[in-house]
Amino acid sequence: MKKTIETKFEPGQKVWMLINSKAVEKVVRRVIYYISKDEERIEYNMVGETEYSTDAYEYYDESRLFATKEDLIKSIFGD
DSSP states (O other): OOOOOOOSOOTTOEEEEEETTEEEEEEEEEEEEEEOSSOEEEEEEEOOSSTTOGGGGOEEEGGGOBSSHHHHHHHHHOO
16 A cells, blocks of 8 residues: 655644643654554654753644644634
């Protein structure tokens, strides 16, 4: 089986997300594609504040990330 995988973001790209109810800009470090018999999903790992910070080991679903701060705000409050 051959499959093309399309992601919203790529490594090195800046994205916006909510962390502890605050809008935060991060940089994508890795894009991970999971596939199993029951599901497929794309998750993103961000560049951490420091090399060994705990946020460097967090993974976020694609639906939680936005290209701009404005897109993030629209997702919360609508158009």
